[in-house]
Amino acid sequence: MEDGKRKPRRDALENHARLITAARDVLGKGGPGASLEAVARQAGLGVGTLYRHFPHREALFHAVYRADLEQVVAGAEALEAHDDPLEGLRAWLHANVAVVETKRGLLGALSVALTEDARASYADLSQRLRLAVDRLLNQGAARGKLRADVRADDLIETMYAFCYAHPPGPDWRQQVLRRLDIFVDGLRAQPSGR
Missing domain, CATH: 1.10.357.10 (Tetracycline Repressor, domain 2)
Structure with a gap:
């Protein structure tokens, strides 16, 4: 690639989308105090995967x-x-x-x-x-x-x-x-x- 950045893998893009979908639901119901672990769980992913995509x-x-x-x-x-x-x-x-x-x-x-x-x-x-x-x-x-x-x-x-x-x-x-x-x-x- 010309800019030195690799294109994200398909599974990484899918995980990103799953986390956003789950977060929309969990945060929509729980507000600012909603559990990020609940977001990861609803997305069917580990908390580590969530933090790789969203560091905070x-x-x-x-x-x-x-x-x-x-x-x-x-x-x-x-x-x-x-x-x-x-x-x-x-x-x-x-x-x-x-x-x-x-x-x-x-x-x-x-x-x-x-x-x-x-x-x-x-x-x-x-x-x-x-x-x-x-x-x-x-x-x-x-x-x-x-x-x-x-x-x-x-x-x-x-x-x-x-x-x-x-x-x-x-x-x-x-x-x-x-x-x-x-x-x-x-x-x-x-x-x-x-």
Whole structure:
């Protein structure tokens, strides 16, 4: 290889992915105090393997958060292929609510580990997310389907506001989705006389 680095082995990549999947679940339920041994156990791997991939707890938190954020960004970037921009946004927002629901505990863990430098490391993903959502909003407005005065930040901030305005409980998801649907319906372009 030109840069002197070897490509990671397939089993190492698989172990990395298994650890992130397990950590998403364990940290999502247990928050910042969740056991890293439980993460390794759920992944079917030893603790030594976990520490080879993630030398400290915060590294694991960041890896899970980055993987989730990349999933959200990929979903936003795929929106352009949707026939109906309004329904594309609705589906994307609903998928994001599911992500928030599973990572409530992880967000507590991240609040401990999220320094300014760490926040800056997510700037590229945040920018990609805003650009993708703005592209869809602009396309929808150009086609007369969506309001022209809505930006990505409006959408993202409203989604998170709805997610955190209602306390966790058995009807949390239903309430958040119902409110988001009302909001999304309000994004529809209005006839010019209104």
